[in-house]
Amino acid sequence: MSTLFMVMEACLGLAVLYLLKQLVDVVTQLLGDAASPDSFAPVLWYVALTGVTTLAFIAVRALSNLAKEIQALLVADHIDQEIHARAVAADLAFYESPRYFDTLERAREAGSHRPVQVVSNLMMLVRNGIMLAAIAGLIVSLNWLLLPILAIAIVPALLVRLHFTRHLYDWQLRRTQMERRAGYLDWLMTSNHHAKELRLYQLGDHLRSSYGRLRSQIRRERVDITQRRTRIEVAVGAVATTAFFGALAYLAWQTAEGYNSVGDLVLFLLIFQRAQSMGQDLVHQLSNLYEDHLFMGLLLEFLAVRPVISDPAQPVPIPEPMREGIRFHDVSFHYPGCTAPALRHIDLSIAPGQIVALVGTNGSGKTSLIKLLCRLYDPTAGKITLDGVDIRDYALEDYRRLFSVIFQDYSHYAESAGENIRFGDIQAPRDTPAVRSAARKADADGFIQGLSAGYDTPLTRMFDDGQEISIGQWQKVALARAFMQQQSNVIILDEPTSALDPGAEFQLFENFRERIDHRAALIISHRLSTVRMADRIYVMEEGVICESGTHDELIRRGGIYCRLFNQQAHHYREVGA
Numbered sequence: 111m112s113t114l115f116m117v118m119e120a121c122l123g124l125a126v127l128y129l130l131k132q133l134v135d136v137v138t139q140l141l142g143d144a145a146s147p148d149s150f151a152p153v154l155w156y157v158a159l160t161g162v163t164t165l166a167f168i169a170v171r172a173l174s175n176l177a178k179e180i181q182a183l184l185v186a187d188h189i190d191q192e193i194h195a196r197a198v199a200a201d202l203a204f205y206e207s208p209r210y211f212d213t214l215e216r217a218r219e220a221g222s223h224r225p226v227q228v229v230s231n232l233m234m235l236v237r238n239g240i241m242l243a244a245i246a247g248l249i250v251s252l253n254w255l256l257l258p259i260l261a262i263a264i265v266p267a268l269l270v271r272l273h274f275t276r277h278l279y280d281w282q283l284r285r286t287q288m289e290r291r292a293g294y295l296d297w298l299m300t301s302n303h304h305a306k307e308l309r310l311y312q313l314g315d316h317l318r319s320s321y322g323r324l325r326s327q328i329r330r331e332r333v334d335i336t337q338r339r340t341r342i343e344v345a346v347g348a349v350a351t352t353a354f355f356g357a358l359a360y361l362a363w364q365t366a367e368g369y370n371s372v373g374d375l376v377l378f379l380l381i382f383q384r385a386q387s388m389g390q391d392l393v394h395q396l397s398n399l400y401e402d403h404l405f406m407g408l409l410l411e412f413l414a415v416r417p418v419i420s421d422p423a424q425p426v427p428i429p430e431p432m433r434e435g436i437r438f439h440d441v442s443f444h445y446p447g448c449t450a451p452a453l454r455h456i457d458l459s460i461a462p463g464q465i466v467a468l469v470g471t472n473g474s475g476k477t478s479l480i481k482l483l484c485r486l487y488d489p490t491a492g493k494i495t496l497d498g499v500d501i502r503d504y505a506l507e508d509y510r511r512l513f514s515v516i517f518q519d520y521s522h523y524a525e526s527a528g529e530n531i532r533f534g535d536i537q538a539p540r541d542t543p544a545v546r547s548a549a550r551k552a553d554a555d556g557f558i559q560g561l562s563a564g565y566d567t568p569l570t571r572m573f574d575d576g577q578e579i580s581i582g583q584w585q586k587v588a589l590a591r592a593f594m595q596q597q598s599n600v601i602i603l604d605e606p607t608s609a610l611d612p613g614a615e616f617q618l619f620e621n622f623r624e625r626i627d628h629r630a631a632l633i634i635s636h637r638l639s640t641v642r643m644a645d646r647i648y649v650m651e652e653g654v655i656c657e658s659g660t661h662d663e664l665i666r667r668g669g670i671y672c673r674l675f676n677q678q679a680h681h682y683r684e685v686g687a
């Protein structure tokens with residue numbers, strides 16, 4: 111549809127020009143003849159016809175612009191959806207590698223406005239191309255010698271633009287990390303996450319000057335490129351203008367000699383100027399399109415990314431319920447791009463209904479083990495089985511549904527308290543009583559009821575009726591989210607009580623098995639008092655399991671666990687004394 115409008119616009123634009131030339135020729139003829147009412151009639155006809163054609167041209171141009179805009183918006187929304195689909199399906203590793211992160215960022219940058227530009231530039235290019243070709247035809251009809259002059263007015267400018275577009279694109283790619291750092295500093299200074307430390311450590315001036323230095327380096331390099339481009343463009347423009355005036359002088363002479371009509375001269379003035387500005391537009395659109403093409407390459411690179419962790423060709427049905435449980439068989443793992451292993455030769459099992467605890471020093475690999483368990487990563491060596499079958503043989507979503515997880519860095523959703531909990535089982539209806547029951551299990555029901563709009567209170571100050579809650583209260587909400595999923599077989603809690611007061615923590619673990627409906631659980635905690643009720647405790651150090659057993663067994667063994675436990679117990683006794 112929009113193509114039709116464009117062709118109509120081009121034809122009508124040319125028709126107006128042609129009618130103007132005819133009008134001038136008729137008026138010039140009249141100047142020579144004796145004026146009579148009859149001889150003036152064609153002039154009136156031409157004026158009326160030109161007027162009507164101009165009106166039609168304006169109407170078609172408006173419709174063409176409208177169609178273009180609608181089409182551009184549709185394309186933009188479609189590309190956004192594609193980016194989001196790929197982003198949510200991408201492997202976790204994607205977000206942890208700077209190279210992949212660059213691809214995503216550039217795709218987002220290209221995705222938001224490039225497709226809109228591509229559509230509009232492409233259409234304008236076609237329209238201007240058609241008009242320029244037609245004008246070139248008219249120019250040839252005047253005098254074919256004028257055609258090379260038109261080429262001189264357009265082609266060098268085009269080559270200069272294209273050269274600098276590529277140059278700027280390469281520069282922008284090289285500057286991505288720098289821009290990201292500047293963006294990060296900007297975020298540090300303007301986000302509420304850092305407002306407290308920024309003030310107390312008086313980091314404001316330091317950050318501002320780092321940001322200023324980065325921006326001025328980026329600006330200097332950019333201005334340098336633009337200055338060079340401007341210098342060359344002025345030189346090229348001077349050549350084009352000289353050529354135009356040369357052609358004008360030649361045509362004026364031809365008209366004076368009687369080889370051309372005055373209408374031809376007027377037509378030349380009209381169309382050559384039009385052709386020149388159209389040529390400039392064309393150059394602009396072509397260079398934009400070239401730039402769009404380069405950036406769209408980045409978008410396509412991102413859209414081509416496929417998750418490595420994916421479904422097998424023939425997934426095995428998930429056992430319902432699980433019978434033997436989950437086992438790690440000599441599992442080792444290192445993060446993509448890292449040589450040092452995060453986990454080495456791990457053997458571990460979680461039976462149905464069993465509570466397993468992981469303890470160990472910072473960086474010993476506890477969270478990494480959970481990531482493998484949930485198949486956010488696959489082991490580098492060894493395998494993990496569920497009821498004897500390699501977990502890579504199950505459909506990914508079905509397998510992940512077996513777990514309810516709360517990570518150390520759980521999410522704070524800017525949603526209502528109820529929605530924050532329901533996100534644990536998004537299939538559940540909005541008004542499900544399961545939300546309140548999960549909140550009760552996490553001891554969150556009491557304070558949520560006390561919020562201004564109870565479960566409907568947005569947990570953010572971003573909105574007018576929102577309310578901010580404390581870090582411990584956020585942790586209870588996150589716990590409730592983990593308790594929300596009724597169908598899961600294993601509850602995984604990574605440092606679930608780090609922000610809870612001792613009373614709340616005690617209460618949570620007092621009747622923990624009932625709270626989790628006697629499902630299996632994997633708990634990571636640095637507070638050894640919370641893990642002593644576990645059926646089996648694994649002690650990790652530098653990526654290996656160095657001890658395992660029940661609390662009593664480990665205490666009897668007198669190893670690392672016993673030492674750590676005694677240190678913590680001693681500390682409490684000292685404080686109590």
Ligand SMILES: Nc1ncnc2c1ncn2[C@@H]1O[C@H](COP(=O)(O)OP(=O)(O)OP(=O)(O)O)[C@@H](O)[C@H]1O
Binds near residue numbers: 478
């Ligand atoms: N995304 C990652 N990419 C590369 N290395 C990582 C990544 N996450 C963790 N590591 C490395 O893996 C090792 C184990 O980290 P992990 O987070 O599993 O430790 P942890 O035992 O959970 O520590 P903490 O008690 O501090 O939470 C560390 O040496 C860490 O530097």
